Amino acid sequence: xxxxxxxxxxxxxxxxQNVTLSCEQNLNHDAMYWYRQDPGQGLRxxxxxxxxxxxxxxxxAEGYSVSREKKESFPLTxxxxxxxxxxxxxxxxxxxxxxxxxxxxxxxxGTRLTVL
Amino acid sequence: xxxxxxxxxxxxxEGQEVNITxxxxxxxxxxxxxxxxxxxxxxxxxIIQGYKTKVTNEVASLFIPADRKSSTLSLPRVxxxxxxxxxxxxxxxxxxxxxxxxxxGTRLTVKx
Numbered sequence: 718x719x720x721x722x723x724x725x726x727x728x729x730x731x732x733x734q735n736v737t738l739s740c741e742q743n744l745n746h747d748a749m750y751w752y753r754q755d756p757g758q759g760l761r762x763x764x765x766x767x768x769x770x771x772x773x774x775x776x777x778a779e780g781y782s783v784s785r786e787k788k789e790s791f792p793l794t795x796x797x798x799x800x801x802x803x804x805x806x807x808x809x810x811x812x813x814x815x816x817x818x819x820x821x822x823x824x825x826x827g828t829r830l831t832v833l
Numbered sequence: 834x835x836x837x838x839x840x841x842x843x844x845x846x847e848g849q850e851v852n853i854t855x856x857x858x859x860x861x862x863x864x865x866x867x868x869x870x871x872x873x874x875x876x877x878x879x880i881i882q883g884y885k886t887k888v889t890n891e892v893a894s895l896f897i898p899a900d901r902k903s904s905t906l907s908l909p910r911v912x913x914x915x916x917x918x919x920x921x922x923x924x925x926x927x928x929x930x931x932x933x934x935x936x937x938g939t940r941l942t943v944k945x
Contacts, residue, residue, distance in 0.1 A: 752935070757937075758937060759920065759934075759935040759936045759937045759938055760877070760920075760934075760935035761934075761935075762934060776934070805874070807876045807877075809876065821867075821879040821882070822869075822877075822879070823879075824875075824876025824877055824878070825876055826875065826876060827874065827875065827876055829874070
Protein backbone atom coordinates (compact mmCIF):
# COMPACT_ATOMS: atom_id res chain seq x y z
CA UNK A 718 0.00 0.00 0.00
CA UNK A 719 1.89 3.03 -1.27
CA UNK A 720 1.75 6.35 0.47
CA UNK A 721 3.41 8.96 2.59
CA UNK A 722 3.45 8.79 6.38
CA UNK A 723 4.20 11.30 9.07
CA UNK A 724 4.74 10.68 12.72
CA UNK A 725 3.69 11.46 15.28
CA UNK A 726 0.26 12.92 14.61
CA UNK A 727 0.44 15.15 17.68
CA UNK A 728 3.62 16.38 19.32
CA UNK A 729 4.13 18.49 22.40
CA UNK A 730 7.43 20.09 23.31
CA UNK A 731 8.72 22.60 25.76
CA UNK A 732 9.97 25.92 24.52
CA UNK A 733 13.67 25.85 23.66
CA GLN A 734 13.78 22.18 22.71
CA ASN A 735 14.61 20.93 19.25
CA VAL A 736 12.15 18.45 17.79
CA THR A 737 12.32 16.24 14.71
CA LEU A 738 9.28 15.38 12.60
CA SER A 739 9.35 12.22 10.56
CA CYS A 740 8.28 11.88 6.92
CA GLU A 741 8.54 8.63 4.96
CA GLN A 742 7.27 7.72 1.49
CA ASN A 743 7.23 4.49 -0.47
CA LEU A 744 6.03 6.04 -3.73
CA ASN A 745 9.53 6.06 -5.22
CA HIS A 746 9.28 9.84 -5.57
CA ASP A 747 12.43 11.87 -6.01
CA ALA A 748 11.03 15.17 -4.75
CA MET A 749 9.88 15.84 -1.20
CA TYR A 750 8.58 18.96 0.53
CA TRP A 751 7.82 20.37 3.96
CA TYR A 752 5.06 22.88 4.53
CA ARG A 753 3.81 24.72 7.54
CA GLN A 754 0.15 25.69 8.00
CA ASP A 755 -1.17 28.08 10.62
CA PRO A 756 -4.87 28.25 11.56
CA GLY A 757 -6.99 29.65 8.75
CA GLN A 758 -3.97 30.13 6.52
CA GLY A 759 -2.61 28.48 3.42
CA LEU A 760 0.48 26.30 3.26
CA ARG A 761 3.94 27.86 3.35
CA UNK A 762 6.95 26.06 1.91
CA UNK A 763 9.76 25.43 4.40
CA UNK A 764 12.22 23.19 2.51
CA UNK A 765 12.19 20.98 -0.53
CA UNK A 766 14.45 18.30 -1.93
CA UNK A 767 14.61 17.23 -5.56
CA UNK A 768 17.06 14.40 -5.04
CA UNK A 769 18.89 12.52 -2.33
CA UNK A 770 21.61 14.50 -0.54
CA UNK A 771 20.30 17.78 -1.89
CA UNK A 772 17.72 20.22 -0.52
CA UNK A 773 16.78 23.86 -0.92
CA UNK A 774 15.25 26.50 1.32
CA UNK A 775 11.67 27.47 0.72
CA UNK A 776 9.99 30.68 1.84
CA UNK A 777 10.26 30.24 5.62
CA ALA A 778 13.35 28.11 6.27
CA GLU A 779 14.68 30.10 9.22
CA GLY A 780 14.62 28.04 12.40
CA TYR A 781 14.26 24.74 10.53
CA SER A 782 16.68 22.14 9.21
CA VAL A 783 16.29 19.03 7.06
CA SER A 784 18.29 16.10 5.76
CA ARG A 785 17.80 13.80 2.78
CA GLU A 786 20.08 10.82 3.27
CA LYS A 787 17.60 8.36 1.78
CA LYS A 788 15.12 8.70 -1.04
CA GLU A 789 12.30 7.54 1.20
CA SER A 790 12.93 9.86 4.13
CA PHE A 791 12.93 13.63 4.63
CA PRO A 792 12.94 14.51 8.36
CA LEU A 793 12.37 18.07 9.51
CA THR A 794 13.95 19.47 12.67
CA UNK A 795 12.29 22.43 14.32
CA UNK A 796 15.03 24.16 16.24
CA UNK A 797 14.87 26.48 19.21
CA UNK A 798 15.63 29.33 16.81
CA UNK A 799 12.12 29.08 15.34
CA UNK A 800 10.19 31.81 17.14
CA UNK A 801 6.67 30.49 16.68
CA UNK A 802 6.90 26.74 16.07
CA UNK A 803 3.34 25.82 17.03
CA UNK A 804 1.65 24.85 13.75
CA UNK A 805 0.43 22.02 11.53
CA UNK A 806 3.29 20.54 9.52
CA UNK A 807 2.70 18.77 6.24
CA UNK A 808 5.09 16.67 4.22
CA UNK A 809 4.56 15.94 0.54
CA UNK A 810 6.27 14.13 -2.29
CA UNK A 811 6.09 14.11 -6.06
CA UNK A 812 7.85 12.70 -9.06
CA UNK A 813 10.62 14.98 -10.19
CA UNK A 814 11.01 16.78 -13.46
CA UNK A 815 10.83 20.39 -14.46
CA UNK A 816 8.70 20.38 -17.55
CA UNK A 817 5.40 19.06 -18.78
CA UNK A 818 3.34 20.62 -16.08
CA UNK A 819 3.33 20.62 -12.34
CA UNK A 820 3.91 17.35 -10.64
CA UNK A 821 1.03 16.30 -8.41
CA UNK A 822 2.04 16.46 -4.79
CA UNK A 823 0.94 13.67 -2.47
CA UNK A 824 0.56 14.76 1.12
CA UNK A 825 0.96 12.97 4.39
CA UNK A 826 -1.57 13.24 7.24
CA GLY A 827 0.40 15.97 8.98
CA THR A 828 1.91 16.51 12.42
CA ARG A 829 0.40 19.03 14.77
CA LEU A 830 3.19 20.50 16.87
CA THR A 831 2.41 22.41 20.04
CA VAL A 832 5.16 24.15 21.93
CA LEU A 833 4.29 24.82 25.55
CA UNK B 834 5.66 36.31 -11.50
CA UNK B 835 2.31 34.57 -11.51
CA UNK B 836 0.17 35.31 -8.46
CA UNK B 837 -3.30 34.00 -7.83
CA UNK B 838 -6.38 35.65 -6.38
CA UNK B 839 -9.36 33.64 -5.16
CA UNK B 840 -12.46 34.52 -3.14
CA UNK B 841 -11.86 33.93 0.55
CA UNK B 842 -15.11 32.04 1.05
CA UNK B 843 -18.22 30.78 -0.72
CA UNK B 844 -21.46 29.22 0.42
CA UNK B 845 -23.62 26.79 -1.50
CA UNK B 846 -26.39 24.25 -0.99
CA GLU B 847 -26.44 20.56 -1.62
CA GLY B 848 -27.12 19.62 -5.21
CA GLN B 849 -25.99 22.94 -6.67
CA GLU B 850 -23.13 23.49 -9.07
CA VAL B 851 -20.29 25.52 -7.59
CA ASN B 852 -17.87 27.59 -9.62
CA ILE B 853 -14.72 28.96 -7.99
CA THR B 854 -12.75 31.43 -10.07
CA UNK B 855 -9.05 32.08 -9.73
CA UNK B 856 -7.34 35.12 -11.26
CA UNK B 857 -3.77 34.83 -12.48
CA UNK B 858 -3.07 37.82 -14.68
CA UNK B 859 0.68 37.24 -14.91
CA UNK B 860 0.60 33.58 -15.87
CA UNK B 861 3.65 32.52 -17.86
CA UNK B 862 3.71 30.51 -21.06
CA UNK B 863 4.94 27.35 -19.35
CA UNK B 864 2.62 27.59 -16.36
CA UNK B 865 -0.05 25.04 -15.61
CA UNK B 866 -3.06 25.59 -13.38
CA UNK B 867 -3.65 23.11 -10.59
CA UNK B 868 -6.37 22.84 -7.97
CA UNK B 869 -6.17 21.09 -4.62
CA UNK B 870 -8.80 20.35 -1.98
CA UNK B 871 -8.09 20.31 1.75
CA UNK B 872 -10.26 19.05 4.58
CA UNK B 873 -9.58 20.18 8.17
CA UNK B 874 -6.50 18.61 9.76
CA UNK B 875 -5.59 16.77 6.56
CA UNK B 876 -3.12 17.35 3.77
CA UNK B 877 -4.37 18.80 0.48
CA UNK B 878 -5.46 16.45 -2.26
CA UNK B 879 -4.99 17.00 -5.99
CA ILE B 880 -8.25 17.64 -7.84
CA ILE B 881 -7.46 18.67 -11.39
CA GLN B 882 -4.84 20.31 -13.60
CA GLY B 883 -5.03 22.05 -16.94
CA TYR B 884 -3.18 24.24 -19.38
CA LYS B 885 -5.91 25.62 -21.65
CA THR B 886 -9.57 25.23 -22.68
CA LYS B 887 -11.41 22.62 -20.63
CA VAL B 888 -10.39 19.63 -18.58
CA THR B 889 -12.84 17.24 -16.96
CA ASN B 890 -12.39 14.29 -14.65
CA GLU B 891 -14.67 12.29 -12.39
CA VAL B 892 -14.57 14.96 -9.70
CA ALA B 893 -14.55 18.37 -11.37
CA SER B 894 -14.13 20.44 -14.50
CA LEU B 895 -11.60 23.18 -15.10
CA PHE B 896 -12.37 25.96 -17.54
CA ILE B 897 -9.52 28.11 -18.85
CA PRO B 898 -10.24 30.95 -21.30
CA ALA B 899 -7.99 31.65 -24.25
CA ASP B 900 -6.02 34.40 -22.49
CA ARG B 901 -5.40 32.07 -19.51
CA LYS B 902 -5.58 35.00 -17.09
CA SER B 903 -8.17 33.22 -15.02
CA SER B 904 -9.57 29.76 -14.48
CA THR B 905 -12.75 28.34 -13.00
CA LEU B 906 -13.07 25.16 -11.01
CA SER B 907 -16.54 23.70 -11.41
CA LEU B 908 -17.92 21.19 -8.92
CA PRO B 909 -21.18 19.60 -10.14
CA ARG B 910 -23.97 18.88 -7.67
CA VAL B 911 -22.02 19.45 -4.45
CA UNK B 912 -22.73 17.54 -1.27
CA UNK B 913 -21.98 18.30 2.36
CA UNK B 914 -18.73 16.35 2.03
CA UNK B 915 -17.44 18.90 -0.48
CA UNK B 916 -17.10 21.44 2.33
CA UNK B 917 -13.38 22.17 2.26
CA UNK B 918 -10.75 24.70 1.29
CA UNK B 919 -9.85 24.83 -2.41
CA UNK B 920 -6.47 26.08 -3.58
CA UNK B 921 -5.54 27.34 -7.02
CA UNK B 922 -1.85 27.05 -7.94
CA UNK B 923 -0.16 28.38 -11.04
CA UNK B 924 3.31 27.50 -12.17
CA UNK B 925 5.58 24.85 -13.57
CA UNK B 926 6.98 23.45 -10.33
CA UNK B 927 7.69 24.72 -6.83
CA UNK B 928 11.40 24.97 -7.51
CA UNK B 929 11.20 26.49 -10.97
CA UNK B 930 8.63 29.15 -10.27
CA UNK B 931 8.65 30.97 -6.97
CA UNK B 932 4.97 31.68 -7.23
CA UNK B 933 3.78 28.09 -7.39
CA UNK B 934 2.61 28.33 -3.87
CA UNK B 935 -0.49 27.58 -1.84
CA UNK B 936 -2.30 30.82 -1.05
CA UNK B 937 -5.10 31.16 1.48
CA GLY B 938 -7.53 29.31 -0.77
CA THR B 939 -11.32 29.49 -0.96
CA ARG B 940 -13.29 28.09 1.94
CA LEU B 941 -16.39 26.42 0.49
CA THR B 942 -19.27 25.68 2.85
CA VAL B 943 -22.05 23.44 1.55
CA LYS B 944 -25.29 23.71 3.46
CA UNK B 945 -28.16 21.19 3.59
